[in-house]
Amino acid sequence: MDLIKEKFLKLGAEYAPGQEGRQKTNEIDVPFEKIPGRPVDFSHGDVDAFQPIPGSLDAFVEGVHLGGKQAYTEYRGGMDIREKLAEKLADFTNTSIDPDQHVILTPGTQGALFLAMGSTVARGDKVAIVEPDYFANRKLVEFFDGEVVPVQLDYYKTDTSAGLELTQLEDAFQSGVKLFLFSNPNNPTGVIYSWDEIQEIAGLAEQYGATVIVDQLYSRQIFEGRTYTHLCAENRIDRENVITIMGPSKTESLSGYRLGVAFGSAKMINRMEKLQAIVSLRAGGYNQAVLKTWFSEPAGWMEERIKAHQAIRDDLVAKIRAAEGFQVRATEAGSYLFPRIPELGISINEFVKALRLQAGVTVTPGTEFGPQFGDSFRINFSQDHQAAVEAMERVIQVVEAYRNASIK
């Protein structure tokens, strides 16, 4: 059992978003007064501040009333749901999607990501992942005994592209990488890959015969002045080598229903279904019915949501940029910001714990997104606008307090 012990030592979840309640914060002796204010949990969006798509609960209840037919769908999801969804996703991405062959419904986008990785990564396989990127990407490669080949995202270099180091990506492919996994918009920075970058990624993957998994979880929430390029619609890459992942957990606030979707390569979708048969059978049967509301939101609902988030972003970015020693690139899509903070007398994990105890503010340490990001943290600013701004003020105060102090 030594191999398994080793595996789980690497697979930490203590600092993962949402797990803060399991941290042993009583070990920390905070040397400052508590800063009062309404607590804000920036580790995920606040679905009370930004409510689920109207009608989502009604769709669930209708699913329950359909009975056995909806409870026991095929493992890849009910055909009627897949049909409607394939049409909407094809419209959204400007591709064609066969609901029978190209789509699988999963328990959340996390479910889709796990199945996609489990269907492509075997022991010893080299997998290119971006740094920084979603915290689970690295863990998934390690869980499946693959080898992580990091590719840097120099997101402070420019604001006209994401900043991917394309020569590093080509080096990775040359070294034998057959799978590239990345999120677009990037999690945690909220930057969008440019048309040029997507062309290059598609071209390189095709040249080296690699598969690409793109996590597009936040690709509907694009801020003013930005454009988005879907890799799956590019002609430079064989579509049988691309899996795209999406879901209604973020912008649409449906996380409590655990719904995701993967679409693309028929061969990979087929494998993912085989794997789902032993992982969780299917996305919750009744839950699947909620997908009927996705991409069918009331007129103006999405525009309003984007506008509200852009306004929060603007206020937070202004606050952060005004703080001494802070740096941040403005979010282009989605609800994440990934500020860099000045050097402190404590580690980022200690800072995160102290911030929660002392100021009632929960953030995710940068090291969850790559080992070198000990000077950064991520926030999901899908929160009550005023509460978010006030919480950021407290963050800045706590940073200031720890610039020259340490804790026991």
Added chain:
Amino acid sequence: MDLIKEKFLKLGAEYAPGQEGRQKTNEIDVPFEKIPGRPVDFSHGDVDAFQPIPGSLDAFVEGVHLGGKQAYTEYRGGMDIREKLAEKLADFTNTSIDPDQHVILTPGTQGALFLAMGSTVARGDKVAIVEPDYFANRKLVEFFDGEVVPVQLDYYKTDTSAGLELTQLEDAFQSGVKLFLFSNPNNPTGVIYSWDEIQEIAGLAEQYGATVIVDQLYSRQIFEGRTYTHLCAENRIDRENVITIMGPSKTESLSGYRLGVAFGSAKMINRMEKLQAIVSLRAGGYNQAVLKTWFSEPAGWMEERIKAHQAIRDDLVAKIRAAEGFQVRATEAGSYLFPRIPELGISINEFVKALRLQAGVTVTPGTEFGPQFGDSFRINFSQDHQAAVEAMERVIQVVEAYRNASIK
């Protein structure tokens, strides 16, 4: 990518229960007239015939109205839900269960099983599994690159115990097996392990320092005259080496909500949570609220349900035993029967396809439960009583028709 290709060639799902819709039945040229009758899908229970626990949808809706707190629980599930559940499960199994350390909520019992196996099986580990047993057990061992060490269940030998070949189990432990996985009541036969068998299993596992995972999915639906022994309550084994899996998908008809629970070893629950963080994050947040109804059914509800199932069992067993060349052991718990049929001119997979096309009856081939069970099939008789009896009559007719015939 050859390793992964190999892995997925082994990981078939075509004949798995519920996937019959994806079989290419049009390839089969059925040589007989169709037999009319109301279609019955014996591959799983009929939640329209046996409805979910009263109040389950209300509990879900209440969960939705709790908002963010219920949508974003810890990965192991909401603490308030775990507290109530730990108390009920401790009562049921006559053990003590710490809700903070010993319980994880999962997307279905399949989810619990996957996490438990993923937390114990590494490459090259030998794992003892029973033949016949739940179809996913073997697949899980293979997916995690373990080695299956089969232990036979001679379920026709006796009707006072399950019939486990205990010397084979000891041989398995002696050969280096460190994990034993079994379902009790056994899936697919519906037989219960006796008190003696559970004592022996506990004693052997302890002697060889092995971990035991017990799938007790159907352990609440015990038929008249039978008693049930919980391995987790035995003193002969260190409880830190036992994980018990349950869920409300079967007897309680809540499968559409995808809910399961694993309880036991704190170390293993901790690993399972780390794994869940990259598999699907958590059981659907709102769905978790439905667990409030579990073990809190209206007075008499469970007794009524058991009685109704026992009556169906009695009628089906009588029909099967009256048919020439059939053999069956009567279900002692749960809703499965695993009849053996006489030799046919076609394979069991062809028989299953023909049965569906010709008689509108879906069953699961015995080979899903062990390669040697090509002469058996499983049914879940949680169905409309009359429809189930009529469907069994058609099964017997189709068997008769194929005893000396073949299909192209």
